[in-house]
Amino acid sequence: MSSEPNAYASHPPRMREATILDKVVANGGVMSIALFFIVCCLFFSVTTDAFLTAPNLLNVIRQSAPLLIVAAAMTFVITTGGIDLSVGSVLALTATLSAAALQAGVPWPLAILLMLLLGGVIGVIQGYFIAYERIPAFIVTLAGLSVIRGFALLITGGYSIPIEPTSPFVALGRAWILGIPAPALIAIVILAVAYIAFNETHFGRYVTGVGANAEATRRAGVNTRSVILWVYVLSGTAAAAAGVILSARLGSGSSNAGQGFELDVIAAVVLGGTSLFGGRGSLTGTILGALTVAVLANGLILSHLSPFFTPIVTGFIILVAIWLNFRLFRGGAKGR
Amino acid sequence: MTDTHVSRVRMTGISKRYGALQSLDNVSLDLKPGEVLGLVGDNGAGKSTISKVLSGAVIPDAGTIEIDGKHVAFTSPADARAARIEMVYQDLALCDTIDVAGNLFLGREPKRRVAGVPMLDKKLMHERARDMLSNLGIVIPDTRMKVENLSGGQRQSIAIGRAASFNPSVLIMDEPTAALAVAEVEAVLELIRTVSQRGVSVILITHRLQDLFLVCDRIQVMYEGRNVAERRIEDTNIEDVVNLIVGRKFAARSAGHNREKGASA
Numbered sequence: 001m002s003s004e005p006n007a008y009a010s011h012p013p014r015m016r017e018a019t020i021l022d023k024v025v026a027n028g029g030v031m032s033i034a035l036f037f038i039v040c041c042l043f044f045s046v047t048t049d050a051f052l053t054a055p056n057l058l059n060v061i062r063q064s065a066p067l068l069i070v071a072a073a074m075t076f077v078i079t080t081g082g083i084d085l086s087v088g089s090v091l092a093l094t095a096t097l098s099a100a101a102l103q104a105g106v107p108w109p110l111a112i113l114l115m116l117l118l119g120g121v122i123g124v125i126q127g128y129f130i131a132y133e134r135i136p137a138f139i140v141t142l143a144g145l146s147v148i149r150g151f152a153l154l155i156t157g158g159y160s161i162p163i164e165p166t167s168p169f170v171a172l173g174r175a176w177i178l179g180i181p182a183p184a185l186i187a188i189v190i191l192a193v194a195y196i197a198f199n200e201t202h203f204g205r206y207v208t209g210v211g212a213n214a215e216a217t218r219r220a221g222v223n224t225r226s227v228i229l230w231v232y233v234l235s236g237t238a239a240a241a242a243g244v245i246l247s248a249r250l251g252s253g254s255s256n257a258g259q260g261f262e263l264d265v266i267a268a269v270v271l272g273g274t275s276l277f278g279g280r281g282s283l284t285g286t287i288l289g290a291l292t293v294a295v296l297a298n299g300l301i302l303s304h305l306s307p308f309f310t311p312i313v314t315g316f317i318i319l320v321a322i323w324l325n326f327r328l329f330r331g332g333a334k335g336r
Numbered sequence: 337m338t339d340t341h342v343s344r345v346r347m348t349g350i351s352k353r354y355g356a357l358q359s360l361d362n363v364s365l366d367l368k369p370g371e372v373l374g375l376v377g378d379n380g381a382g383k384s385t386i387s388k389v390l391s392g393a394v395i396p397d398a399g400t401i402e403i404d405g406k407h408v409a410f411t412s413p414a415d416a417r418a419a420r421i422e423m424v425y426q427d428l429a430l431c432d433t434i435d436v437a438g439n440l441f442l443g444r445e446p447k448r449r450v451a452g453v454p455m456l457d458k459k460l461m462h463e464r465a466r467d468m469l470s471n472l473g474i475v476i477p478d479t480r481m482k483v484e485n486l487s488g489g490q491r492q493s494i495a496i497g498r499a500a501s502f503n504p505s506v507l508i509m510d511e512p513t514a515a516l517a518v519a520e521v522e523a524v525l526e527l528i529r530t531v532s533q534r535g536v537s538v539i540l541i542t543h544r545l546q547d548l549f550l551v552c553d554r555i556q557v558m559y560e561g562r563n564v565a566e567r568r569i570e571d572t573n574i575e576d577v578v579n580l581i582v583g584r585k586f587a588a589r590s591a592g593h594n595r596e597k598g599a600s601a
């Protein structure tokens with residue numbers, strides 16, 4: 001009782017300046033994947049001679065371009081609380097159709113444009129069912145996965161369609177510009193645009209809002225249905241771009257391309273700390289997650305281990321990284 | 337200045353059905369400029385639903401709405417916002433993973449153009465958010481904090497700040513004081529007084545009946561989705577209101593010392 005006056009007056013301020021540790025904990029998702037990425041790189045640098053060489057690293061980036069591009073778009077989708085399982089099938093369809101279009105004599109810029117358009121239209125159709133008909137994204141895109149892959153198989157009869165190696169189209173997958181592979185350059189540009197869109201624009205803000213509390217975002221006057229539709233247009237278009245780049249790099253379009261690609265993409269996004277429940281997304285995390293998946297695949301091959309180890313190790317790392325997120329980092333950032 | 341002959345809000349014959357449940361049955365609501373209306377009723381009486389109809393969040397099955405004498409048909413909350421109707425929702429309608437400033441400006445974030453591309457003006461948002469909060473006497477350490485890390489009362493204050501700060505002409509508050517401490521409740525009541533003096537019409541939904549008598553001009557009682565009574569504040573007292581809410585004579589302990597008087601009335 002005698003201490004009452006002091007109790008109000010003299011006490012240290014409740015908020016201290018955010019320390020570096022606070023910031024690390026607050027960005028737990030990104031931090032744990034950054035840690036994993038560095039550990040993987042160090043491990044393969046030490047255990048193999050070939051890993052830490054410029055040609056190999058550039059090769060990793062070149063090969064992971066489709067993954068990076070689609071994972072960037074998938075970050076938007078998952079942040080709204082949705083999922084797009086059809087990206088691997090869209091990749092296969094556009095890879096085969098671009099090869100078929102070139103074979104039929106369609107000029108290559110037009111072929112690329114048509115493929116991107118096709119990916120966008122697929123996104124509109126799936127997005128319509130998800131946003132306006134309220135069918136769960138998992139179901140709509142699972143159906144999409146099956147139907148779209150079916151079309152790719154039907155068109156090619158299961159064979160792959162070759163692309164003329166002299167066509168300027170293949171430069172998209174094989175050219176080097178200023179010492180950097182063209183697919184890597186494309187991926188970097190797309191990632192930069194995605195980063196800005198996600199963090200600095202109204203659209204990105206509403207994507208997070210829809211995932212955090214869709215009804216609250218709707219009540220704030222945001223057209224949440226169109227936001228949801230658009231994220232599937234993004235993922236469809238990104239998957240089409242990935243299909244074009246892949247067929248250009250391989251010099252053929254195969255209807256069997258991208259089997260299980262959607263799982264790699266989702267793994268990369270989730271590894272990066274984006275929550276499957278929506279509302280929390282990080283593009284920086286996604287980039288690190290995709291690179292970790294790519295480095296693992298590359299490093300395990302260079303270690304002369306069976307390539308079949310890749311899915312096993314990737315799976316374990318997903319589990320451990322997410323577990324770290326929950327236990328180590330999230331514990332400090334959130335009181336729950 | 338304010339023309340008291342034209343109602344700011346006139347809702348007539350509003351009905352809304354959810355499956356088997358008639359949530360609103362031919363409800364009417366009238367609100368003059370600068371008037372403070374207390375909307376009371378049992379749990380599930382339909383108070384939140386009728387106010388969501390006014391804020392565009394719920395589309396009624398039947399009925400008409402007039403704002404300042406002009407017929408309107410809200411198809412989304414954006415339409416109601418454009419008509420300067422703001423609401424503090426009972427569930428607060430905040431996005432947990434977005435920061436304080438982001439929640440205050442949700443749906444109307446200031447733009448800046450970078451090379452012609454419209455982007456969020458985060459700096460301006462945080463500056464104005466700080467001003468908005470300090471004008472309302474709301475103490476939040478940092479507008480960059482995520483809303484999920486705030487206390488229940490702080491979250492409620494953010495929801496109130498958001499509704500009150502964008503120059504509303506109708507302000508609907510659905511149990512705005514449920515989580516607030518003593519001083520904060522006083523501040524909300526004071527806010528209602530000052531905005532209504534400026535000509536803002538206010539609908540206050542609350543179960544704290546004593547608050548109604550501090551700020552309201554009129555009380556409207558709902559029961560099972562219908563209007564059942566309306567009283568000018570000077571013609572009623574807490575017990576009368578309690579009896580109207582529960583729909584029978586009820587010597588409620590919460591009615592306080594006037595128990596005997598209420599029982600005999």
Ligand SMILES: Nc1ncnc2c1ncn2[C@@H]1O[C@H](COP(=O)(O)OP(=O)(O)OP(=O)(O)O)[C@@H](O)[C@H]1O
Pocket residue numbers: 354357358359377378379380381382383384385386426
């Ligand atoms: N979206 C909905 N779906 C189904 N029923 C609903 C919905 N919204 C409201 N209701 C029903 O309508 C009735 C009125 O609900 P409302 O939320 O308007 O009550 P209230 O008067 O605000 O009650 P409280 O004091 O508990 O907040 C309730 O019986 C509720 O179950």
Ligand SMILES: [Mg+2]
Pocket residue numbers: 383384385426510
């Ligand atoms: Mg209610």
